[in-house]
Amino acid sequence: MDVEQMGSDLGQVLLTKEQIDERLAEMAKQIDEDYAGKNLLLVGVLKGAIYVMADLSRLLSQSVPMDWMAVSSYGSGTKSSGVVRILKDLDSDLTGRHVLIVEDIIDSGLTLSWLVGNLSSRGAASVEIATLLRKPEAAKVEVDVRYVGFDIPNEFVIGYGLDYAEKYRNLPFVGTLAPHVYGG
Numbered sequence: 001m002d003v004e005q006m007g008s009d010l011g012q013v014l015l016t017k018e019q020i021d022e023r024l025a026e027m028a029k030q031i032d033e034d035y036a037g038k039n040l041l042l043v044g045v046l047k048g049a050i051y052v053m054a055d056l057s058r059l060l061s062q063s064v065p066m067d068w069m070a071v072s073s074y075g076s077g078t079k080s081s082g083v084v085r086i087l088k089d090l091d092s093d094l095t096g097r098h099v100l101i102v103e104d105i106i107d108s109g110l111t112l113s114w115l116v117g118n119l120s121s122r123g124a125a126s127v128e129i130a131t132l133l134r135k136p137e138a139a140k141v142e143v144d145v146r147y148v149g150f151d152i153p154n155e156f157v158i159g160y161g162l163d164y165a166e167k168y169r170n171l172p173f174v175g176t177l178a179p180h181v182y183g184g
């Protein structure tokens with residue numbers, strides 16, 4: 001799926017596949033340097049992170065194990081309540097591992113804040129975050145993010161793993177939706 005198939009549902013393209021690839025290559029180079037000789041484990045957060053994980057991990061210069069978690073925010077009925085439930089836990093023991101959480105987006109920061117605390121409590125040697133996107137204006141809690149692809153405006157974005165009602169994840173770019181799709 002690409003721009004043509006989006007038709008009038010597309011607002012605008014924010015980041016092209018080329019821009020994403022270029023930035024991920026820079027991030028991978030930095031990760032290679034920072035984790036040289038370390039027992040690194042990549043932890044992807046389903047489902048949005050699948051494309052970031054696929055592309056970022058293939059840009060690393062060494063074989064790196066990966067594992068996956070699925071989490072769901074719940075509590076007050078809104079996604080960003082800060083209360084997080086584990087839907088699928090890791091298969092790996094984190095004792096002594098250098099964990100790098102791979103994410104598509106940090107919005108309020110509540111999910112990642114909780115996740116860093118949770119993984120740190122399992123005996124990991126370190127827990128850091130790599131995210132393709134971050135929305136600084138949406139932050140509700142401060143999260144220390146070591147690798148950020150792009151800071152973006154506080155707009156609803158789709159593509160490259162990000163969905164609207166489970167649609168549009170498989171777009172190769174990151175874009176906004178036209179208002180009529182929301183009923184706007």
Ligand code: PRP
Binds near residue numbers: 045073080108109
């Ligand atoms: C997104 C994203 C993060 C979280 C960030 O996942 O992948 O996990 O939201 O939001 P926050 O900073 O406000 O906590 P989402 O819950 O949309 O699930 P998905 O990856 O399955 O689409």
